[in-house]
Amino acid sequence: MPNQVNDALFQLIKTLTKAEKRYFQLYLKSRKTKEDLLFVKLFDVLDKMQRYDERVILQKIPAIRKSQLSNLKAHVYKHLLTSLRLLYKQKDPLLELREQYDFARVLFDKGLYQQSLKMLNKVKEQARKRHELLLWQEVLEFEKVIESRHIMHDIEHRAARLRDESNQLSRQIANLSYLSNLALQIYGLYLRIGHARNEHDARTLSDFFQAAIRHIDPSRLSLYEQLYYYQACSWYYYTLQDFIHYFRYAQKWVDIFHQHPALLETDMGLYLKGMNNLLNAHFYNNYYERYVTDLEKLEQVITQYQSQFDDNTLTFAFAYLYTARINKHFLEGTFTEGLKWVPEIIQGIEQYHDRLDQHRIMVFYYKIACLYFGSGDNENTIVYLNKIIHLKVGDLHADLQCFARILHLIAHYELENYTLVEYLVKSVYHFIAKNKDLSEVMQEIIRFLRKNVYTHPRELKQAFAELKDRLLTISKNPYEKRSFLYLDIISWLESKITGRTVQDVIREKFIRRIPRY
Secondary structure (H helix, E strand, O other), X not given: OOOXXXXXXXXXXXXXXXXXXXXXXXXXXXXOOHHHHHHHHHHHHHHHOOOOXXXXXXXXXXXXXXXXXXXXXXXXXXXXXXXXXHHHOOOOHHHHHHHHHHHHHHHHHOOOHHHHHHHHHHHHHHHHHOOOHHHHHHHHHHHHHHHHHOOOOOHHHHHHHHHHHHHHHHHHHHHHHHHHHHHHHHHHHHHHHOOOOOHHHHHHHHHHHHHHXXXXXXXXXXXXXXXXXXXXXXXXXXXXXOHHHHHHHHHHHHHHHHHOOOHHHHOHHHHHHHHHHHHHHHHHOOOHHHHHHHHHHHHHHHHHHHHHOOHHHHHHHXXXXXXXXXXXXXXXXXXXXXXXXXXXXXXXXHHOOOOOOHHHHHHHHHHHHHHHHHOOOHHHHHHHHHHHHOXXXXXXXXXXXXXXXXXXXXXXXXXXXXXXXXXXXXXXXXXXXXXXXXXXXXXXXXXHHHHHOOOOHHHHHHHHHHHHHHHHHHOOOHHHHHHHHHOOHHHHHHHHHHOOOHHHHHHHHHHOOXXXX
């Protein structure tokens, strides 16, 4: 059997652009050694392969013995990374700073201590301006090494300055690490369980978070400390479904970048993430005018800076931009119009598949399914919901998996696949119960479908009206709101009662500015 493992060198080559490939080949050919020419051949063969197969490599390059292949690949991998570093050194200031730091070490090893310190001061100043705290700390530690091993002018004063600077920086780094860990913990909890499901979830999260930030004084935080503090607060309030506070902290997060435009060049990914949260906050609060304004800002920033984006930032930009565009159609009730984005989204998922996490892919599939459902295309709704149902994602975003199965049931019901609905009701009930996510809304929908599969059409209108009344009563429970965030079941029921499409019902609510949940 051919070796078809996901080889690291093969994966790296498949991410390269034409410009990167051309630069690497020029980089190798300029060396003109016999071994380097062999590297070029190996690179060319791997570049043309659709999947990794060692047998094909050995057949196409007879000069390579099987025992040599592993070492040759390691050398090509190293040279490839070196060429990429040289190519992007001018685009990524941090790479330039790291190189200058390395130069300072070379000068130190040559005994040129004053030149080394001069170089380190330049690196430290740039690291400070760019908020690269870890590099700043490395420079300080190196400065202390030079001062402690070689008697310099005014050493007592310099030692005191280095001590104070190092102590202050260490506290800042520790605080930054604490806040970023807190933000990550809250986000991880959301990915696992979604929004708070009940009073117990909310109390547990609140007790943990309030204890974690009790000693934090936001007014005394540095720029990046503020960013991670606002990020943690945003995820906390989002998980609690407190969308007013979610909006406030997402806005504070984005405002830092607007107040300090230079940060856009140093951490575009964090800005895009902040804009994604701000747009989500507008969406859940029905702030349509603000939504449109900030979506335009996001599009402008991406257009302006896209040529400077690395692969990770391109992935973020794709995910956040298309999520925002779909949500705009959800707000407006223009589902059919929103279908124009589906081909581009599918193309993007394929293009960025290796860098998009399963959570993001699952959310895209669900949103696409909702576009089709809102436009009345239940067949395609089922196609995209099946992609979620068949994804092996463990307990990742279990609530979304549950609601995907509920919408899957409703789509089959709309297609009059009644026998299948009877069968699916049981499996869906067991899946949701197993995940301990059986909300009152879900129970009511499952009970309705089980009871009314074969109900005569003349009696269905009253049954739909009764279900709507029960769900409106349930919606007053704050912990049941999450069900209506994932699925606008009320609008679907109103469409069944009035004989209109879901799209028309939601569009009318948008025009009349009637809250949907």
